[in-house]
Amino acid sequence: MTAPLLSVSDASISYGKVEAVRSVSLDVGRNEIVTIVGANGAGKTTLLNAIMGILPQNGRIRFDGVDIAGMEIEDRVAAGLSLVPEHRELFGTMSVEDNLQLGAFRNAKAAAQSFERVYALFPRLKERRQQLAGTLSGGEQQMLAMGRALMGEPRLLMLDEPSLGLAPLIVADIFKTVGELRAAGVSVLLVEQNAKAALQIADRAYVMELGSFILDGPANAVAADPRVIASYLGFQNEATASAR
Numbered sequence: 019m020t021a022p023l024l025s026v027s028d029a030s031i032s033y034g035k036v037e038a039v040r041s042v043s044l045d046v047g048r049n050e051i052v053t054i055v056g057a058n059g060a061g062k063t064t065l066l067n068a069i070m071g072i073l074p075q076n077g078r079i080r081f082d083g084v085d086i087a088g089m090e091i092e093d094r095v096a097a098g099l100s101l102v103p104e105h106r107e108l109f110g111t112m113s114v115e116d117n118l119q120l121g122a123f124r125n126a127k128a129a130a131q132s133f134e135r136v137y138a139l140f141p142r143l144k145e146r147r148q149q150l151a152g153t154l155s156g157g158e159q160q161m162l163a164m165g166r167a168l169m170g171e172p173r174l175l176m177l178d179e180p181s182l183g184l185a186p187l188i189v190a191d192i193f194k195t196v197g198e199l200r201a202a203g204v205s206v207l208l209v210e211q212n213a214k215a216a217l218q219i220a221d222r223a224y225v226m227e228l229g230s231f232i233l234d235g236p237a238n239a240v241a242a243d244p245r246v247i248a249s250y251l252g253f254q255n256e257a258t259a260s261a262r
Contacts, residue, residue, distance in 0.1 A: 021083060023048045023205050024069070024099075024174055029077035031061075031068045038064045039229045041077070046174060046207050051200050053208040053216040053237065055250060056226035062209040063104055065226075066176050069207075070094060070101045081174070098173035104182060106163040110152025114143055117151050117162055121169030129169070136165040139195055157188035164195070168204075175199060176207045181215060193219050213250035217241040 022045035031039040039061040046052045054062050068075040071091040079087050086094055109117055118136060122129040137144035140161040146154065151162055160180055167175055177196070181189040193215055196206055210216035217223055220237040225246060233240060240246055 020048065022046055023050075023082055024207065025078075025080045026065075026069065027078040027080075029065065029068060029075050029079065031064050031073055031075045037229065039068070039075075042226075042229075042231050044224055044231070044234070046205050047221075048205055049200055049203055050222065051196065051206045051208060051220045052222050052224070053210055053220035054224045054226055055210055055213040055216055055240075055246075057249075058211060060226040061229040062226055063178055064229075066101060066178050066207070066209055069176065070099065072101075095170055095172075098171070099176070100167040100170055100172035100174070101176045102163045102167045102178060102180065104178040106159050108151040108159060108162055108166075110150065112151055113148050114151055114154070114162055115147040117166055118143070118147075118169050121166035123170075132169045132171060136168055139168070139198065140165050157184050157191070160184060160188075160192060161195075164192075168199075172204060174205045174207060176209075178209045179211060180208070181210060181212045189215060213241075213246065217246075217251075 024046040027043045028041045029039060030037060030041055042065065044052070056062055064073060067073045069079055071089060071094050078085060081097055081099055086097065118133065119129065122132050142158055143161055143165055146158065151159065154162060180192050184192070189212070196208065197219055199206060208216055208220065217237045217240060223234065223237045223240040224231045225233040225240060233243060233245065241251065
């Protein structure tokens with residue numbers, strides 16, 4: 019069996035005396051989309067930040083067989099790990115192209131090729147390459163945040179709530195692109211409150227509640243679990259029906 023690209027073992031993360039994530043373990047394989055679904059405040063973002071090195075954690079994190087627990091953020095990026103944060107964190111007074119250029123700071127020589135790849139994935143960014151990032155629509159800003167992360171040619175892309183605040187058609191476009199990334203050889207770890215959309219695109223899934231995983235397995239099996247239907251999918255279906 020091929021070793022996973024990312025392996026997290028018994029990770030615990032605290033804010034002071036408050037333990038936000040408790041002894042969680044997960045794997046992400048090569049060319050695989052793995053999603054973590056759960057309510058707001060479950061600990062999903064905290065876990066991604068710890069994997070990226072933004073937050074300290076207890077436990078073991080291995081990337082491509084190498085223990086990266088003590089590695090600096092920039093070294094994790096150089097190793098092929100990238101995070102698109104929940105609030106995108108773009109430089110609003112800089113152009114689309116300049117924001118993308120920042121994503122290639124570790125690989126300036128390959129920037130031209132990376133631009134081509136990103137513009138092929140997101141043609142709208144090419145059309146708006148001289149436009150200020152702060153004037154883009156929400157969907158375009160999400161594309162830019164993903165494009166900036168992809169400029170570093172990651173092997174694993176972590177996405178934190180990419181559908182947040184976006185219209186359903188834009189969400190469909192974003193998730194279609196995630197599928198294209200897997201086909202191009204990029205593994206994806208996706209954190210989402212939109213469980214229905216996430217489970218439709220993922221290979222495997224973890225369900226997180228109050229800092230712990232309560233369920234994991236193939237995405238279709240998780241989506242069929244009565245607890246997931248009642249807590250996530252059922253609620254979304256009711257909300258959709260009431261909006262009609």
